[in-house]
Amino acid sequence: xxxxxxxxxxxxxxxxxxxxxxxxxxxxxxxxxxxxxxxxxxxxxxxxxxxxxxxxxxxxxxxxxxxxxxxxxxxxxxxxxxxxxxxxxxxxxxxxxxxxxxxxxxxxxxxxxxxx
Amino acid sequence: xxxxxxxxxxxxxxxxxxxxxxxxxxxxxxxxxxxxxxxxxxxxxxxxxxxxxxxxxxxxxxxxxxxxxxxxxxxxxxxxxxxxxxxxxxxxxxxxxxxxxxxxxxxxxxxxxxxxxxxxxxxxxxxxxxxxxxxxxxxxxxxxxxxxxxxxxxxxxxxxxxxxxxxxxxxxxxxxxxxxxxxxxxxxxxxxxxxxxxxxxxxxxxxxxxxxxxxxxxxxxxxxxxxxxxxxxxxxxxxxxxxxxxxxxxxxxxxxxxxxxxxxxxxxxxxxxxxxxxxxxxxxxxxxxxxxxxxxxxxxxxxxxxxxxxxxxxxxxxxxxxxxxxxxxxxxxxxxxxxxxxxxxxxxxxxxxxxxxxxxxxxxxxxxxxxxxxxxxxxxxxxxxxxxxxxxxxxxxxxxxxxxxxxxxxxxxxx
Numbered sequence: 001x002x003x004x005x006x007x008x009x010x011x012x013x014x015x016x017x018x019x020x021x022x023x024x025x026x027x028x029x030x031x032x033x034x035x036x037x038x039x040x041x042x043x044x045x046x047x048x049x050x051x052x053x054x055x056x057x058x059x060x061x062x063x064x065x066x067x068x069x070x071x072x073x074x075x076x077x078x079x080x081x082x083x084x085x086x087x088x089x090x091x092x093x094x095x096x097x098x099x100x101x102x103x104x105x106x107x108x109x110x111x112x113x114x115x116x
Numbered sequence: 117x118x119x120x121x122x123x124x125x126x127x128x129x130x131x132x133x134x135x136x137x138x139x140x141x142x143x144x145x146x147x148x149x150x151x152x153x154x155x156x157x158x159x160x161x162x163x164x165x166x167x168x169x170x171x172x173x174x175x176x177x178x179x180x181x182x183x184x185x186x187x188x189x190x191x192x193x194x195x196x197x198x199x200x201x202x203x204x205x206x207x208x209x210x211x212x213x214x215x216x217x218x219x220x221x222x223x224x225x226x227x228x229x230x231x232x233x234x235x236x237x238x239x240x241x242x243x244x245x246x247x248x249x250x251x252x253x254x255x256x257x258x259x260x261x262x263x264x265x266x267x268x269x270x271x272x273x274x275x276x277x278x279x280x281x282x283x284x285x286x287x288x289x290x291x292x293x294x295x296x297x298x299x300x301x302x303x304x305x306x307x308x309x310x311x312x313x314x315x316x317x318x319x320x321x322x323x324x325x326x327x328x329x330x331x332x333x334x335x336x337x338x339x340x341x342x343x344x345x346x347x348x349x350x351x352x353x354x355x356x357x358x359x360x361x362x363x364x365x366x367x368x369x370x371x372x373x374x375x376x377x378x379x380x381x382x383x384x385x386x387x388x389x390x391x392x393x394x395x396x397x398x399x400x401x402x403x404x405x406x407x408x409x410x411x412x413x414x415x416x417x418x419x420x421x422x423x424x425x426x427x428x429x430x431x432x433x434x435x436x437x438x439x440x441x442x443x444x445x446x447x448x449x450x451x452x453x454x455x456x457x458x459x460x461x462x463x464x465x466x467x468x469x470x471x472x473x474x475x476x477x478x479x480x481x482x483x484x485x486x487x488x489x490x491x492x493x494x495x496x497x498x499x500x501x502x503x504x505x506x507x508x509x510x511x512x513x514x515x516x517x518x519x520x521x522x523x524x525x526x527x528x529x530x531x
């Protein structure tokens with residue numbers, strides 16, 4: 001089994017003007033997905049990211065506000081999951097709950113320690 | 117809490133807590149920071165979403181949300197403090213100590229703030245739904261049949277209007293605004309009616325609105341006030357209506373009229389609670405239109421079979437309502453009850469004084485009652501043409517369905 005990082009990219013929740021009810025429903029969908037991953041033992045790690053961001057562009061003194069990406073899109077969080085192949089990892093990512101918001105998932109294989 | 121179970125989270129927790137937290141924070145820091153408070157609550161909910169999606173929900177999610185929201189707000193206020201000192205010395209951060217009042221009390225204060233007498237009932241309701249109930253502008257617009265962008269502007273104008281009044285920078289003390297209870301009740305009742313007599317098709321949200329209005333009124337009734345007897349009457353009235361909801365719609369969402377409802381489907385528990393509030397309302401020194409409407413709803417609810425309905429009592433009660441406020445809809449209901457009670461001439465004379473255009477979106481009801489009158493006089497031709505008029509003006513498919521069905525019945529009995 002290898003580790004894969006699923007990187008969640010999309011518009012920040014703060015800019016989507018959700019009502020509290022919509023946020024709760026969104027969370028229920030996420031909990032359902034995460035619960036499935038945890039139960040099948042393939043969830044390794046994960047973290048949500050706050051909107052607050054700075055980018056150092058060309059050197060230590062070149063600090064900018066915001067992420068160094070397209071205007072609206074930002075990395076909202078990541079999961080690390082276990083899978084045998086890239087195809088299997090992509091399969092896992094297919095249940096990502098935020099496709100309906102126009103968000104996307106980037107699937108990246110993590111470099112194993114022994115090859116480093 | 118159990119791991120990773122979405123069901124563990126109380127239903128509507130986010131929505132209800134957002135209202136509680138906005139109430140508590142605005143009680144504490146003043147309405148002048150309303151925008152910052154709303155942003156902080158929204159940010160706290162996003163953080164909860166991002167954290168609880170992965171990790172366990174904390175044992176006390178409400179307390180977690182409140183703590184996070186206040187921390188965010190305090191950070192923002194600290195950053196802005198200098199700005200406010202320079203530009204608007206008046207708006208300095210208030211140092212009101214956190215009081216031990218319950219969420220309910222703070223929420224009631226916020227509701228009374230929203231029920232400002234200078235606003236229309238619709239705008240009062242809109243503000244309550246936004247701040248206390250945690251509905252989005254889109255949801256409020258759909259509830260009040262107003263386009264979201266228009267709704268957004270109206271809510272903003274309503275807020276500015278209140279905020280421009282010096283004394284409204286803080287939440288009012290309950291004693292200062294006791295004259296606002298009637299306007300608050302009217303706003304809650306409007307919300308209930310918008311949900312109950314739905315003209316749109318979005319039924320799920322409509323039920324949300326009904327139960328939200330019930331929740332707000334419950335909250336009102338759990339906080340002592342001088343004319344609480346009137347609030348009891350309104351709650352009882354709303355509960356009687358709500359108890360009939362399970363029998364009001366067919367599986368394909370068409371409307372079932374009172375006379376055709378399967379009364380065994382009525383919610384008995386809710387009826388019993390309605391009875392209790394009714395009794396408390398009757399033991400108060402007040403007797404208002406809400407009381408009368410509640411009694412009418414109660415009479416219907418306690419009649420096991422439609423054909424046993426005591427129309428004499430009901431028409432007398434509508435008569436009393438008619439004397440207090442002869443609104444078009446009350447007059448029309450009175451006419452219908454009179455017809456049913458066999459007092460045809462009184463019914464006819466009131467009906468002839470009414471005008472179709474004063475009924476707005478409910479015009480079809482006027483034609484439907486007129487056609488009932490024609491039926492009593494065995495004037496089938498007129499009865500049918502009036503039903504066609506009702507059909508033409510009916511606001512939704514569910515109503516058209518009922519009217520078409522009635523037209524078919526007439527045709528089949530006259531073959």
